[in-house]
Amino acid sequence: MYIARSQSAVSSTTRYTNPSILGDQALRLIKAIVLKKGAFSHExxxxxxxxxxxxxxxxxxxxxxxxxxxxxxxxQEEIEDWRQKFKDSLSLWKKDYNQEIITKELFLRTCNRVIDCLTTENAKEPSSLFILLLNQGHALTLVIILLKIILICRNSRKHLETRIAHLIRLYDKYPEDECKGVINFMEIFNITFAIYAENVEYNLIKMEEEQNSNPQLNLDD
Structure with a gap:
């Protein structure tokens, strides 16, 4: 609700306070990137x-x-190393099935495998790709890639949420100062998925705030 109303004529802070640790400028940037319009929208x-x-x-x-x-x-040049590692990991997975025609089950399993590569593969430690990308300061890139997985395979959402829960448990034992990058990732993840993956069309929301106490319902609003 805060993000939806944050750019309205009347400041959203009159009713909602920023629920994240990120400033309004960061929220606006994430919103702009996530809600790409037209032919190049993520959806x-x-x-x-x-x-x-x-x-x-x-x-x-x-x-x-x-x-x-x-x-x-x-x-892309900044994450070329990371991209190559991801490519190598994915190409080695289920090599014996490479000539099989993709089925719904194989589609789902592949998407779940990608989620594992990008978060945690065993629920005991973060994946090397997760650590590498966060250490390079590319939390938003990682979140957008996870979002793109869910947009092609909605059934992977539960698996992703499970892996995110595993990451939270893994980092829960560390002092806050030692996992600022992970906290930042979690904030961006929550914001991005609140905006895009909850079937709310934020681009359709255009509310004119009532500046008086007129009780009459404005149906257009």
């Missing part, structure tokens, strides 16, 4: 990807999935 690209990968082999699907996840990522 539109996800629909195109799903259609284009029908009847592909697992090997072809893995190649195209990696391209889809990194399409439009800013400053």
């Amino acid at each position: 539109n690209i996800a629909h195109i990807f799903i259609k284009q990968t029908e009847n592909q082999t697992l090997e072809e699907f893995k190649i195209n999935l990696e391209k889809y996840l990194f399409f439009s990522v800013e400053n």
Whole structure:
């Protein structure tokens, strides 16, 4: 609610306070990046990807999935190392099934595998890819990639939430000063998924605040 109303004519702070540790400028930036419009919206690209990968082999699907996840990522040269490690990890997974045609089950398992690679693979320690990306200061990039996974495979949402819960448990025993990067990631994750993955069309919300106590319902609003 705070994000939805934060750019209205009357400040949202009159009714809601910022629930995150991030400032308003950061919230506006995340909102702008997450809510890309038109042909290049995350949702539109996800629909195109799903259609284009029908009847592909697992090997072809893995190649195209990696391209889809990194399409439009800013400053790609900064994460080139990380991207290559991710690519290598995904290509080695289920190699024996590479020539199988992708099924709904295999689609789901692959998306869940990607989530494991990007968060934690065993619930006992963060994945090397998770640590590497956070150490490089790319928490938002990681969150957007996780969002793109959920947009092509809604059934992976529960698996993602489980892995996020595992990460919280893993870092819970450390002092706050030692896991600022993880806290920042969690904040961005919560904000991004509140905006995009809860089926709320924020771009349709355009409210004119009532500045008086007129009890009559304004149906247009």
